[in-house]
Each structure stands twice: as structure tokens, then as C-alpha cells.
Amino acid sequence: MEAYDVVDLKRISNVIRRKVIEMVYSAKSGHPGGSLSAADILTVLYFKEMNIDPLHPDDPDRDRFIMSKGHASPGLYATLSVRGFFPESFLSGFRKLNSKLEGHVHRGVPGVEVSTGSLGQGLGVGVGMALAGKLDQRSYRVFVLVGDGEIEEGNIWESIMAANKYHLNNLIAILDRNRIQLDGFTRDIMPLNNIPDMIASFGWNVIEIDGHDHNQIISAIEEAKESLEKPTFVVANTVKGKGVSYMENNPKYHGSPPASEEEYRLAISELSGGE
Amino acid sequence: MISESLRETYGEELAILGEGHKNLVVLDADLSSSTKTSIFGKKFPDRFFNMGISEQSMVTAAAGLALSGKKVFASTFAVFLMRTYEQMRQSVCYNNLDVNFVVTHAGITVGEDGATHQIVEDVGIMSGLPNMKVIVPADSYEARSVIDYLVESGTGPNYVRLSREKFPLLYDDNYSFHPGVSSTLRDGSDITIIGMGVMVSFALKAAEILKQKGIGVRVINMSSIKPIDKKAIIKAANETGRIVTVEEHSIYNGLGSRVAEVISENHPVHLKRLGMMDTFGKSGKSWELFDYFHMGVDDIVKVSEECFRKETYYENIS
Structure with missing residues (x-):
């Protein structure tokens, strides 16, 4: 793969965002908000940091990525398609009968490691993969993207304990901290006042960054490589609906596509700025 | 034993x-x-x-x-x-x-x-x-x-x-499990008792008592609940005409329900399900609890006799 600089990565992030909008508009359903907030993180992982090869998706030494917040399927599917895991033509079938792309992240899709959708489970699956990596003495790393509404699930905290117990320094969780969940703002639904301190107290290495700054995302993942014993938890502060003015910080667009042709055109236009 | x-x-x-x-x-x-x-x-x-x-x-x-x-x-x-x-x-x-x-x-x-x-x-x-x-x-x-x-x-x-x-113990070292395959531990032509888990050994004891009463009992161990051994169930329905299921489980959604599904769709016969009757358990010695919940050997004998003596499949409809 060619080496991308930050200018390239920013461009790719917006390509992914446009595809997200196209997919949910075509499907007339789906979750744009959390896909747009995660687009920069996904770009850095798939185009810069992860050791992956679309031609060898089963390579036992590949890095693993788990989209624990499985409703951000448009973001992951768009990323995998742009990265070359499957043809772009698959994307128009998203959420439709007899297409390749299930509504939530589905393992049958090339490049997808595990099916997700019901929240709170992906981090635990990542713990299992990281344990296997240690057992088999392989050097791969396991990345898990979790949502900030998602960490209200008890399963997440159980898995946080397990990763600490087994010193899974090959496990990197990234929190897409966009502060919005389905019913509203996380501070109203279930306030968690100091997530970095909470996670650190469970024995993890915690790094807090701006989740839309590609340089900061790269630095955080590089720093995680240096962790000798602890798993790493990256708190990435993001904006839900990032890049589309009327979607930004609006809980409505957690799970709704552009409401009209006008909204659709506006979103695509805003995401095409500067190109 | x-x-x-x-x-x-x-x-x-x-x-x-x-x-x-x-x-x-x-x-x-x-x-x-x-x-x-x-x-x-x-x-x-x-x-x-x-x-x-x-x-x-x-x-x-x-x-x-x-x-x-x-x-x-x-x-x-x-x-x-x-x-x-x-x-x-x-x-x-x-x-x-x-x-x-x-x-x-x-x-x-x-x-x-x-x-x-x-x-x-x-x-x-x-x-x-x-x-x-x-x-x-x-x-x-x-x-x-x-x-x-x-x-x-x-x-x-x-x-x-x-x-x-x-x-x-019911088997020996020669036993080999296969999914979807039951085992018949005793043959008889009057009635079949299909059991699961420990209830299979209860069924064998009940079958011995029923034999003395002149009722020949087939006893099947249905250890593979899913996939279930449809062939053996249909064969038993056909050959013995009456089936009793016994399970250390609710009669809802367990062995009895699965057997009921198979015979209803293929070969309806008298069926009686014995197990936990939509209830929670209770503290006590394990083996006392079977009698308490009417799932002991005597209960199996009683239910099997009733099932055997039923005249027609539809008699309960009034």
C-alpha cells in the first residue's frame, strides 16, 4: 500500500463520509451520526496503522478490527470498500434484501472480523482475539471501536477487567466519544463524568485525543505500541455527524438518513468542500 | 445401580x-x-x-x-x-x-x-x-x-x-454418541417412554414395574434434543401408539414439547408429558424433589398406565 500523508488521509475520510451519506440515503435508513464521527479514526486505522491486506483477509498475522458499535456499519463498509476489500457496487445494496450488506456489521462481508449490532459485546470478542494472539505468540494487534453510549453496557466493564487481568497490551480500544446516544445526550441519559480516570483505575493505559485530528490519532496508536503490559484505551473526542452541518451534535441523526433530496445534496456538497 | x-x-x-x-x-x-x-x-x-x-x-x-x-x-x-x-x-x-x-x-x-x-x-x-x-x-x-x-x-x-x-450408569465403554441419534434401552410394544438426562434411569425402573402389570414399555434416551431423532419418535408412535415424555425440565419448550411437535406433524398419538409443570424448583434433597414435583418413578408408572388405557386420541375434547 502506498504511504498516505495527513492531507491524503483527510481526503479519504471525506470520501468515506460521502459514501456513508449515499448509503443511508439510498437505504432510507441507517446510522449516519456515529459513522461520520468515526470516519477519521477508521481512515487512520485502515490506511495508515493496521497491518492488513485485502488480498489476504485471513492472514493469521493480520491486525484485527472490531466495530463493537455495529450500527456504525455504513462507516465500516464504506472504509472496507475504499480500502479494496470488496467492490464499491456492494454499497448501494446496504440494508436491502439479497444484498451483501446487512443493516448491522456482518461477518459474511469481506474484511469484517465479527458480526456486531447488539452493543457491548465487541470488546469482549477483542479480549478473546488478544488472548489467542498471546497464546499463539503472534504479534498482531486487536483494535476495537466502542461508542460512548455503548459503554453503559455491563459487558464492557467485565471485559475491561479481563483485559487488565491478562495484560493484553495487544488490545487497543478506541472510544468514539461523540457524547450522543439514541435518546439524547449521554450526559442526560447516563452521565459518566470522568471516563479517562475510570478506565485508568481499571489498570489500562489511557490516552485522550481529538478524534478528528489525524495526527493525534496516529500518535495515540503509535504510543499504544509502546505499552509493555497494559491494554490501551484511546478516548477520542469527536462530534456526532461530523462534516454535515445539520447533523452535527444532533441526536436525530444517530439513526436517521437525510430527510429530503435537499438535505442529501447539502450533505454531499459540504463533504466535498475544497475538492 | x-x-x-x-x-x-x-x-x-x-x-x-x-x-x-x-x-x-x-x-x-x-x-x-x-x-x-x-x-x-x-x-x-x-x-x-x-x-x-x-x-x-x-x-x-x-x-x-x-x-x-x-x-x-x-x-x-x-x-x-x-x-x-x-x-x-x-x-x-x-x-x-x-x-x-x-x-x-x-x-x-x-x-x-x-x-x-x-x-x-x-x-x-x-x-x-x-x-x-x-x-x-x-x-x-x-x-x-x-x-x-x-x-x-x-x-x-x-x-x-x-x-x-x-x-x-446406563452404558459402558462401547457407547458412542452421535448427534441426532437416540438410543433404545429397552423394547416394548404397548407404550414408549422417551426420557432425557437422569429421567432415563427413572423410566427404566418404571418400565420394570409396568412389565409386572402386563404393559410392555420401550424406553428411549433422547440425549440429542437438537437435532432430535425424529425417526425414532415417529417409529415409536407408529409401533407403540402411546408416548410418555419424562424430563428434569419444564414441560414447556423442552423434550416433551419437541416430541409433541414431531408426532403432531407426522403421526399423532396419545402423548403425556411429565416434568416441571411451569413452576420453579425448591430446596430439598435432590431425590426427594422428584416425588415432591410428581416426577418420581411411581409418577411415571401412574401416568404411563393412564396413557396406556386411554381409549381414543380425542377423548379429552368435549
């Missing part, structure tokens, strides 16, 4: 199989000294993961290990595994992974610990999951054969239901 512990057999067999099967990993949730996975854990500490009292963590980690090529066994008490229904559903069954849930302390043979620990709904819950297979061994020999099968040629997801109590 000599009795042996199925969970001891499970732990010992895993520890034996762990030698030749290096990809075998075992998880538990702080009950390994009771489920007996501790026997494996002591021998192969690197491949044993005690996840603490965190069943959701255990099940999702089991999925991650299976996705990485491991053959996974995960154990706890049956009742506690049920809180991870959704982890089993999405992370294990939907992904169709080689995870084998071998649970112990199922049913009322938990005894003194009482209703909170005596799950009688689990077979129904597990049978509803696509891809999941459900197996209920009736004795220690069968338990060993099931574990051998799962490790050597089976693929998950599987649910294997074991007990706290020792169960009377």
Missing part, C-alpha cells in the same frame, strides 16, 4: 483430550472447582481462563478465541449462563463459532441450593437459537462420549447440560 458424576467425567476427559488437542482452550466463571474445568486448568494453566464472575465477558471472549481458530469450551452453572443469552445469540451463534457450552448444576438435582439455582427452562431457551445444538447426557459414559465427539469431530456451537448429582 452404580452412579457416577458427569461433571467429574467432563473435567477429567477435557484434561485427557487437552494433551493431543493443543488448540483446545477452556473458560470458566469462578465455578471451575464445581464444574470441574479446574482439572483441565491445573494441567494446562496457559489454556485455561478464569474470567471471574463475569459470564458476559466469558462468552464474548470465547467467541474471540474461536474466531482465532481455537476449540473453545466454556463452563459455569446452567442458570448463570442464561444471563448471557444475547451474547450467545449474537457473538457465538450468529457467527456460528466452535464454542461448546458445557454447563453443570442444571435442573432440580441441584438440591439444597434451591429454586434460584435450579434452572428448568434452559433446554427451551437454547433450542431456539439457530446453529445451536443441544445435548443432555444421561450418564457418565454418555457424557464422556459427548465430550470426545465435540473435541474430535464436532463443531460448535453446542450446549451440553450436566448435573450436580451423580447419575446411575
Whole structure:
């Protein structure tokens, strides 16, 4: 793969965002908000940091990525398609009968490691993969993207304990901290006042960054490589609906596509700025 | 009859199989000294993961290990595994992974610990999951054969239901488990009793008493609940005309319900289901509880006689 600089990565992030909008508009359903907030993180992982090869998706030494917040399927599917895991033509079938792309992240899709959708489970699956990596003495790393509404699930905290117990320094969780969940703002639904301190107290290495700054995302993942014993938890502060003015910080667009042709055109236009 | 512990057999067999099967990993949730996975854990500490009292963590980690090529066994008490229904559903069954849930302390043979620990709904819950297979061994020999099968040629997801109590021995070393295949332990032409788990040994005792009353009983051990042995059920319906099911489980969604489905669609005959009648269990000695809940040998005899003497299939409709 060619080496991308930050200018390239920013461009790719917006390509992914446009595809997200196209997919949910075509499907007339789906979750744009959390896909747009995660687009920069996904770009850095798939185009810069992860050791992956679309031609060898089963390579036992590949890095693993788990989209624990499985409703951000448009973001992951768009990323995998742009990265070359499957043809772009698959994307128009998203959420439709007899297409390749299930509504939530589905393992049958090339490049997808595990099916997700019901929240709170992906981090635990990542713990299992990281344990296997240690057992088999392989050097791969396991990345898990979790949502900030998602960490209200008890399963997440159980898995946080397990990763600490087994010193899974090959496990990197990234929190897409966009502060919005389905019913509203996380501070109203279930306030968690100091997530970095909470996670650190469970024995993890915690790094807090701006989740839309590609340089900061790269630095955080590089720093995680240096962790000798602890798993790493990256708190990435993001904006839900990032890049589309009327979607930004609006809980409505957690799970709704552009409401009209006008909204659709506006979103695509805003995401095409500067190109 | 000599009795042996199925969970001891499970732990010992895993520890034996762990030698030749290096990809075998075992998880538990702080009950390994009771489920007996501790026997494996002591021998192969690197491949044993005690996840603490965190069943959701255990099940999702089991999925991650299976996705990485491991053959996974995960154990706890049956009742506690049920809180991870959704982890089993999405992370294990939907992904169709080689995870084998071998649970112990199922049913009322938990005894003194009482209703909170005596799950009688689990077979129904597990049978509803696509891809999941459900197996209920009736004795220690069968338990060993099931574990051998799962490790050597089976693929998950599987649910294997074991007990706290020792169960009377029914088989010997020649027994070999096959999914979807039942075994007929006694033949007869008047009525068939289909049993699951420890109730198979009760059914055999009942059959002996019924023989003295002039009623010939076929006894089938239906250890493979899913897939179920339809052929044997239809054959029994055809040849004996009357069926009684006996299970240490709710009569809803367990063995009796599965048998009812098969005969209703294929060969309707008299059917009587014996088991827990939509109720929770109770503290007491295991073997006392069977009489308390009207599931003892005498109850099986009584119900079987009634079923045998029924005139027509439709007599209850008025």
C-alpha cells in the first residue's frame, strides 16, 4: 500500500463520509451520526496503522478490527470498500434484501472480523482475539471501536477487567466519544463524568485525543505500541455527524438518513468542500 | 445401580483430550472447582481462563478465541449462563463459532441450593437459537462420549447440560454418541417412554414395574434434543401408539414439547408429558424433589398406565 500523508488521509475520510451519506440515503435508513464521527479514526486505522491486506483477509498475522458499535456499519463498509476489500457496487445494496450488506456489521462481508449490532459485546470478542494472539505468540494487534453510549453496557466493564487481568497490551480500544446516544445526550441519559480516570483505575493505559485530528490519532496508536503490559484505551473526542452541518451534535441523526433530496445534496456538497 | 458424576467425567476427559488437542482452550466463571474445568486448568494453566464472575465477558471472549481458530469450551452453572443469552445469540451463534457450552448444576438435582439455582427452562431457551445444538447426557459414559465427539469431530456451537448429582450408569465403554441419534434401552410394544438426562434411569425402573402389570414399555434416551431423532419418535408412535415424555425440565419448550411437535406433524398419538409443570424448583434433597414435583418413578408408572388405557386420541375434547 502506498504511504498516505495527513492531507491524503483527510481526503479519504471525506470520501468515506460521502459514501456513508449515499448509503443511508439510498437505504432510507441507517446510522449516519456515529459513522461520520468515526470516519477519521477508521481512515487512520485502515490506511495508515493496521497491518492488513485485502488480498489476504485471513492472514493469521493480520491486525484485527472490531466495530463493537455495529450500527456504525455504513462507516465500516464504506472504509472496507475504499480500502479494496470488496467492490464499491456492494454499497448501494446496504440494508436491502439479497444484498451483501446487512443493516448491522456482518461477518459474511469481506474484511469484517465479527458480526456486531447488539452493543457491548465487541470488546469482549477483542479480549478473546488478544488472548489467542498471546497464546499463539503472534504479534498482531486487536483494535476495537466502542461508542460512548455503548459503554453503559455491563459487558464492557467485565471485559475491561479481563483485559487488565491478562495484560493484553495487544488490545487497543478506541472510544468514539461523540457524547450522543439514541435518546439524547449521554450526559442526560447516563452521565459518566470522568471516563479517562475510570478506565485508568481499571489498570489500562489511557490516552485522550481529538478524534478528528489525524495526527493525534496516529500518535495515540503509535504510543499504544509502546505499552509493555497494559491494554490501551484511546478516548477520542469527536462530534456526532461530523462534516454535515445539520447533523452535527444532533441526536436525530444517530439513526436517521437525510430527510429530503435537499438535505442529501447539502450533505454531499459540504463533504466535498475544497475538492 | 452404580452412579457416577458427569461433571467429574467432563473435567477429567477435557484434561485427557487437552494433551493431543493443543488448540483446545477452556473458560470458566469462578465455578471451575464445581464444574470441574479446574482439572483441565491445573494441567494446562496457559489454556485455561478464569474470567471471574463475569459470564458476559466469558462468552464474548470465547467467541474471540474461536474466531482465532481455537476449540473453545466454556463452563459455569446452567442458570448463570442464561444471563448471557444475547451474547450467545449474537457473538457465538450468529457467527456460528466452535464454542461448546458445557454447563453443570442444571435442573432440580441441584438440591439444597434451591429454586434460584435450579434452572428448568434452559433446554427451551437454547433450542431456539439457530446453529445451536443441544445435548443432555444421561450418564457418565454418555457424557464422556459427548465430550470426545465435540473435541474430535464436532463443531460448535453446542450446549451440553450436566448435573450436580451423580447419575446411575446406563452404558459402558462401547457407547458412542452421535448427534441426532437416540438410543433404545429397552423394547416394548404397548407404550414408549422417551426420557432425557437422569429421567432415563427413572423410566427404566418404571418400565420394570409396568412389565409386572402386563404393559410392555420401550424406553428411549433422547440425549440429542437438537437435532432430535425424529425417526425414532415417529417409529415409536407408529409401533407403540402411546408416548410418555419424562424430563428434569419444564414441560414447556423442552423434550416433551419437541416430541409433541414431531408426532403432531407426522403421526399423532396419545402423548403425556411429565416434568416441571411451569413452576420453579425448591430446596430439598435432590431425590426427594422428584416425588415432591410428581416426577418420581411411581409418577411415571401412574401416568404411563393412564396413557396406556386411554381409549381414543380425542377423548379429552368435549
